[in-house]
Amino acid sequence: MHAIKAVIMAGGLGTRLASLTPDIPKPMIPVGGKPVLLHQIECLKKNNITDITFITGYSADKIEAYFGDGGTWGVNISYIVEEIPLGTAGGLYYLKECLHDTFLLINGDILFDVDFFRMFRWHKKKGAVATLLTHPNNHPYDSALVITDEQSRVTNWLHKEEPREDYNNRVNAGIHMLEPEVLEKMKAPVKTDLDRDMLKPMVITKGVFAYDTPEYVKDLGTPDRYERVCRDFENGLVEAKNLRHKQKAVFLDRDGTINKYSGFITHPDQIELLPGVSEAIRKLNNSAYLTIVVTNQPIIARGDCDHDELNAIHRRLERLLGEAGAYLDAIFYCPHHPDKGFTGERAEYKIECPCRKPQPGMLLQAHEKFNIDLSKSYMVGDHDRDVQAGLAAGCTSLKIDAQTPRRTSLLECVDAILEGVV
Numbered sequence: 326m327h328a329i330k331a332v333i334m335a336g337g338l339g340t341r342l343a344s345l346t347p348d349i350p351k352p353m354i355p356v357g358g359k360p361v362l363l364h365q366i367e368c369l370k371k372n373n374i375t376d377i378t379f380i381t382g383y384s385a386d387k388i389e390a391y392f393g394d395g396g397t398w399g400v401n402i403s404y405i406v407e408e409i410p411l412g413t414a415g416g417l418y419y420l421k422e423c424l425h426d427t428f429l430l431i432n433g434d435i436l437f438d439v440d441f442f443r444m445f446r447w448h449k450k451k452g453a454v455a456t457l458l459t460h461p462n463n464h465p466y467d468s469a470l471v472i473t474d475e476q477s478r479v480t481n482w483l484h485k486e487e488p489r490e491d492y493n494n495r496v497n498a499g500i501h502m503l504e505p506e507v508l509e510k511m512k513a514p515v516k517t518d519l520d521r522d523m524l525k526p527m528v529i530t531k532g533v534f535a536y537d538t539p540e541y542v543k544d545l546g547t548p549d550r551y552e553r554v555c556r557d558f559e560n561g562l563v564e565a566k567n568l569r570h571k572q573k574a575v576f577l578d579r580d581g582t583i584n585k586y587s588g589f590i591t592h593p594d595q596i597e598l599l600p601g602v603s604e605a606i607r608k609l610n611n612s613a614y615l616t617i618v619v620t621n622q623p624i625i626a627r628g629d630c631d632h633d634e635l636n637a638i639h640r641r642l643e644r645l646l647g648e649a650g651a652y653l654d655a656i657f658y659c660p661h662h663p664d665k666g667f668t669g670e671r672a673e674y675k676i677e678c679p680c681r682k683p684q685p686g687m688l689l690q691a692h693e694k695f696n697i698d699l700s701k702s703y704m705v706g707d708h709d710r711d712v713q714a715g716l717a718a719g720c721t722s723l724k725i726d727a728q729t730p731r732r733t734s735l736l737e738c739v740d741a742i743l744e745g746v747v
Contacts, residue, residue, distance in 0.1 A: 378420065470495065578705065663678075
């Protein structure tokens, strides 16, 4: 990782935060008594990334006066000062001759704690030219959405101004792992938008991928978001979300737990959120728990839907939650069903499998992907098979049951979990 250079775009004005932090350049806004840029440097240093370039503009002198050559923090910092703002990527032109290996390009107005070792391995395994770090957020309706295929290859962007219907809630978090060939077409230092002018045209080469992670990456763009980031830092959430550390999760069944159960759901229009679900998931999003759906979907084996149609159903689910300020960290589904001999069935999915609840396979997949401590995690569902799957994985299981006081909804179960009474 020492070979990786980091380039931080640190020229932001912070106009929307002027009421809270007048005369402070956006990347120098304090969180926990330290500038955001210093938090970024400390995270990079933990990942053995010590060669850092700041591309600055507004109040460049203040940034350089504070950080100097970086020796105080055990890193080497150099500077490029844009006399005229060059957008989110134009300043990279000045680095073409010295970026010969994989490098990071990072927005200077985000607080993060990321395991870059893990991201680097994933980037190299995919053979990516560009990898975007993506995650869900609680305002996808006004964010640019990243569209991917089943291999995590980026196929499109939906920018803020573009119409969107249903969607997977995945946005570019402002961290990019890039190969130097990304810069080949830069012929002059002109204003350049990284996404629109450089990466989106590369989608046709199939070399752009999205690395999806639930780790903490949040921007400070508005007073509300800034105050939330400060709270999260003080509560220890920023570091705790790093995948080097064991995670905690609340696993959720889908039908009858999140959305109204109405038999087999085979079309997005059938998805209807149950009362209190958005509030429950928002509470989980604001906690130390990941929110992960694990759902049996035998409609694939039955031949009622294919994977694309099921994904369309899940896009509707994510949109409805996103409109209410809630999100899911991941969705795992089992397409299998063991009973055979029915018209229209897909024989390849008519098998006994380790992922269909009450088997714990989906929870174990999530454990492997996100480094989850199952003994500190919960399974919530409305059926005995959900309870059994959770117990088999080593979780505490809660059943939504109209006959059980205080556990008649997902919201009541989440409150019990967060209050530590189960």
